[in-house]
Every structure is written in structure tokens, then in C-alpha cells.
Amino acid sequence: MYQALCKHMPFLPRGAALTLASLWYVLMLALAVVGIFQPQAEFTYLAM
């Protein structure tokens, strides 16, 4: 994400890009943790 921000938004200062990328990862991590504790749905591709 940090590399993508630097590439697509070159006007963004490095510090701001780093902060935004960190916030993005924290958000993703939080969503993943929330999701991991949900009941899992059927998924027929697994183990086939």
C-alpha cells in the first residue's frame, strides 16, 4: 500500500504516505480479526 501511494500520489509527502498506509493496515487487521471470529460459511472448493 505504501509503495502504491508513493507511485500513484507522488505529491504526497513520505511521512503522510507512511501514516496512511499504516492506518490502512490497522483497519485491515481489525477487519480480519473481526471476521476470524465469525461463524464460517460453507466453502465447497476447499480440500477438493
Next chain:
Amino acid sequence: MQFVSLEWAMWMVATFSLYWLAPPNWRQATLNALTMAFLAYRSPGSLAILIAFAFLTWTVVRLPRPSSLVVVAVTLAFVAILASFKLQARGQAIESIISEGLIPLGISYYTFRCLHLIFERYRGRFAGAMPREIAGYLFFLPTIVVGPIHRFGDYQRDVHRVRFEPALIAEGLERILYGYVKIGFLANYLVNGQLDALRTQFPPTSGLANYLYIVEGGLNLYFQFSGYADIAIGFARLLGFRVIENFNWPYLQKNLSDYWRNWHISLTSWCRDYVYTTMVSFVRSPAIGALTTLIVIGLWHEISFRFIVWGLYHGFGLIVWQRFQALKPHLSPVTSKPARAILTAISTVFTVHYVWFGFVIVRKPDLAQVWDVWTAATVGFFR
């Protein structure tokens, strides 16, 4: 075992650590040993079959020029073994298939990898592969459970230049994180939790409830499967390998042909290379080639009437698309930009709905129920 489990996370951490701690010359052997340990622990039957398949594959690919007869015989043997397991598990719930080991773990994926090696050898495409490279390719832990069906050429390219690359490892961790977000948050929480709760608020025979059932099935399958693919691709990057992408925004494609180029890419490209091209070279008909390929893709998932119907449904869609492409030069071209944008949007919405309606065929036990859902989700709105 699910990918969303502490157990799988621990396997990934242990594999990553032992793999990079091993001396460079021992890394592939370490990974092979870890894959064998994983299969011995989770599915010993699968380990025995994979070893037998690997041995048989090696026996064929070491021949200077395997004859057509040998290739056909070995292919039939592989397909018969795969089919016998699939028939044994037919109609069983996924939980019992996994817990009772009715289908050896990952057999559909590694059978196609073995066949890929044999077909490529038959076509004279690769030469000089070492036994340890073939073993490393077939016993590659990240893709063993749920694909992608990566290609030997890509594996061979990466295995010679594997080195500890922090940027690639960061990419791998990012993909694994996105995989967990897709499976856990988007599929399990949003689609199966919230969207399902919304659907149950409407009468079961209403148009909206049935339409939401169709949308839910399409989104759940995509988020789960692409999430698993993300975890597998990310795990491979942690070990220094780039494996084939399995999805490229399939639900945003503007026609069925593009959809199939971007959905389960590793399987569809395998079938295009070995089923479609073979059929077309024999019968000289792209329509029959498309129909056969889609039926094979359907049967790969499950040997059942409903998956044959699903294959025919998509095959028919592709034939209509091919016919339309042939007609296109005779139609007046759309030159205005807004009109083209509107047509693209309509085409994209139509394609995704064609695909989602198709999933109902394999989610319902009989065609009468499929028809009920289809009619309720369309004309049901106007009743």
C-alpha cells in the same frame, strides 16, 4: 482444517521459519518434508496418493519421448482415480467430506499438476527437469490445499533465483492479510452474516429474498475463493515464489468470455491449453470446444448432473457470445462515448447476473428448485 484457523497460521509460521533457516541447498527438501508432514498429519491417504502420482508422473516425464498410448493410459488412470473419489463423496456435506477424508486433501489440484507435467513433456515443451524440481513442484505446500494450479515453468524459473527478499515477503504478508479480510470480514461477516440476516426479513417466496439469495451466493463464493487464493499466493511469496493469479475482478467483466478469462484463472487456462485446444484441433469447432471445456470444468468440481447442467449453461452462454462476435462487424458501430459507456455498464451487469444465476444450478439439489428461485427472483418482483 480451514485456512482461517490458528493451526494453519502456525503451519505457515513454522514453514517460513524452517525454510529460511535451512541452508540454501536444503530449502526445497525442507519444504517437501514439511508438505509431507502436513499431509501425513491432515490426510495420510492424500500423502500416499500424491507420492504414487508423483512417482508415476516422474516415470512418464523421464521418457525421452512418451508415446501417445502411454500418455492416454496414464491420463485415464489419473482421471479414473480422481473420479472414483469424487463419486464416493457425491451428495455428502462438505464437513463430512473433510472430516471423514472422503476426498484426499487437494487431489483435484495435484492431479491437474501431474497431468500438466505429462502433457508438457509429450509436447516436448520442457526438458532436463531434475527429479528434485518435479518433487518440489508437486509438493509445494502453499498451493496444495486449494490451488492455484500453478505451472511448472513458473516454478522452475523461481526455484533457481529464490533468495530472502524483504519486499517480496512484505507483499506476501499483505496478500495474506487481504485474504483473511475477504474470507472473514467480507464473506463470513458481511455476506453470510449481515446480508443473510437482511434476506431472512423478507418472505421466502418474495422476489427480493430470492434475488438476495442469488447475490449472496455469488459474493460469498468469490470472496471466499479469492481469499483462499490470496492466502496461498501470499504464502508462496513468503517462500520466494510468485504463483499464477487466480482472479482478476471477474464480476466486473463485460462479457462471459472475459469472465472466464478472469475467474479461477489457473483452472480455466489449464482447460484452455489442454481441453479446448485439443478438442478444437479434432473437431474444428470452437462451439463444441467451448461446450466440452465448460463441461470438464463442471465435472472437475463435482461429478454430478447439476454440474453438467452448469457447464452446459455456461457453454451455451459462450456459444451465444461467439455467434454475436461473428455478427458484430455487420452491425452499425456505436461511436458516441456515453452510449458506449452505457452499453458496457449494461453488458457488465448482465454478465455478472448470468454468472450468479448460474451458481443457483449447483446450489440447489434439483432443477425444479433452481427454476423456482430464478422465476421468483425475476418475475417474482411483479407478482
